[in-house]
Amino acid sequence: MGNIKKVVLAYSGGLDTSIIIPWLKENYDNCEVICVSGDVGQGTELDGLEEKAIKTGASKLYIEDLNKEFIEDYVYPTVKAGAVYESKYLLGTSFARPIIAKRIVEIALKEGADAICHGCTGKGNDQVRFELAIKAFAPNMKIIAPWREWSIKSREEEIQYAEAHNIPLKITRETNYSKDKNIWHLSHEGLDLENPANEPMYNKEGFLELGVSPEQAPDKASYVTISFEKGNAVAIDGVKMDAVSIVKKLNELGGANGIGIVDLVENRLVGMKSRGVYETPGGSILYHAHNKLEELCLDRDTYHYKQQVALRFAELVYFGQWYTPLRKALSAFVDSTQETVTGDVKLKLYKGNIIDAGVTSPYSLYDEDIATFDEDEVYNQKDSAGFINLFGLPIKVQATKGLIKE
Numbered sequence: 347m348g349n350i351k352k353v354v355l356a357y358s359g360g361l362d363t364s365i366i367i368p369w370l371k372e373n374y375d376n377c378e379v380i381c382v383s384g385d386v387g388q389g390t391e392l393d394g395l396e397e398k399a400i401k402t403g404a405s406k407l408y409i410e411d412l413n414k415e416f417i418e419d420y421v422y423p424t425v426k427a428g429a430v431y432e433s434k435y436l437l438g439t440s441f442a443r444p445i446i447a448k449r450i451v452e453i454a455l456k457e458g459a460d461a462i463c464h465g466c467t468g469k470g471n472d473q474v475r476f477e478l479a480i481k482a483f484a485p486n487m488k489i490i491a492p493w494r495e496w497s498i499k500s501r502e503e504e505i506q507y508a509e510a511h512n513i514p515l516k517i518t519r520e521t522n523y524s525k526d527k528n529i530w531h532l533s534h535e536g537l538d539l540e541n542p543a544n545e546p547m548y549n550k551e552g553f554l555e556l557g558v559s560p561e562q563a564p565d566k567a568s569y570v571t572i573s574f575e576k577g578n579a580v581a582i583d584g585v586k587m588d589a590v591s592i593v594k595k596l597n598e599l600g601g602a603n604g605i606g607i608v609d610l611v612e613n614r615l616v617g618m619k620s621r622g623v624y625e626t627p628g629g630s631i632l633y634h635a636h637n638k639l640e641e642l643c644l645d646r647d648t649y650h651y652k653q654q655v656a657l658r659f660a661e662l663v664y665f666g667q668w669y670t671p672l673r674k675a676l677s678a679f680v681d682s683t684q685e686t687v688t689g690d691v692k693l694k695l696y697k698g699n700i701i702d703a704g705v706t707s708p709y710s711l712y713d714e715d716i717a718t719f720d721e722d723e724v725y726n727q728k729d730s731a732g733f734i735n736l737f738g739l740p741i742k743v744q745a746t747k748g749l750i751k752e
Contacts, residue, residue, distance in 0.1 A: 357381035362465030384446035387529025438531025447479030475666030557601025560698030577684030600627025
């Protein structure tokens with residue numbers, strides 16, 4: 347299939363990419379296959395990956411530690427934007443793809459590769475996210491997407507191919523959920539989840555990996571205080587931590603209390619609806635705490651306009667448009683709004699619930715003297731009559747003209 351001598355493969359060691367190595371060699375004239383795994387917090391999934399890649403035909407494997415850059419340069423900016431896709435999805439897979447693809451391009455260029463290959467299906471969003479990032483940094487690089495070329499039609503056929511080529515798999519036909527894991531989240535798709543009428547088996551052993559279900563959470567609440575500086579979380583319970591450590595700590599706290607489990611039927615970019623279960627324990631806490639602090643520190647107009655920006659920002663991330671002028675411009679706007687988003691947020695975690703337990707900031711716009719229901723000396727309630735008359739003037743004019751209809 348063309349003059350392809352060296353291919354760099356985005357490699358996870360999962361079902362798709364495991365069988366892609368021999369498939370590439372069979373279909374692209376025994377080309378050299380170099381694997382790249384971006385470490386964004388997959389944990390034990392990376393164990394034994396090099397040996398497996400080499401045994402199945404790769405010439406080498408790069409494992410790139412991207413955790414710090416992932417959290418600081420992709421996750422935190424998205425949290426500060428308040429970006430949530432379709433009110434539920436905290437974008438765990440979405441913003442991990444651009445940073446991985448960027449590093450793959452860098453290695454492909456260094457290695458003098460003729461093509462970059464990924465294992466994304468033709469039905470999913472990840473193919474778009476990977477390929478838009480590749481186009482941003484290597485616009486003329488050939489992209490190979492086996493799911494758009496090979497005759498394999500299902501995950502069952504993939505397993506059969508793996509068995510025929512003696513490729514070891516960590517899954518079985520019974521536990522063959524399609525999963526994506528990183529330091530921020532874990533997603534589950536496929537099998538019984540493909541029917542939205544089916545309740546997810548949260549309490550089934552091995553289903554949830556980042557925590558427990560709310561029913562299994564402790565009967566006693568846990569408290570946590572998160573400190574922010576200019577919109578970025580910098581400490582937990584008064585202890586300064588780096589960004590990666592903060593996410594890991596919040597994952598532990600959230601997971602233990604059944605926080606951050608979402609069942610979502612989402613609208614994919616390619617036009618179909620898909621159903622998935624997401625575990626994002628630490629991320630759910632971080633989003634909640636950040637928004638709580640913004641309630642205190644942002645003026646009304648900025649807060650409301652930022653909510654509109656958050657919707658567009660979430661779409662850009664979900665659609666794989668991280669490396670675009672608009673995303674960069676929106677991040678600049680968001681950063682300007684975060685200058686005063688500094689303070690402490692105390693939360694109570696209890697059986698899947700995140701409950702506000704107090705918030706303070708040196709930049710608080712809340713004035714108890716003005717807001718009090720008790721007697722005060724700073725707010726003249728008579729002023730509101732003139733304000734209402736002016737604010738309601740358009741309605742009054744329309745009403746006098748008989749233009750107001752029920």
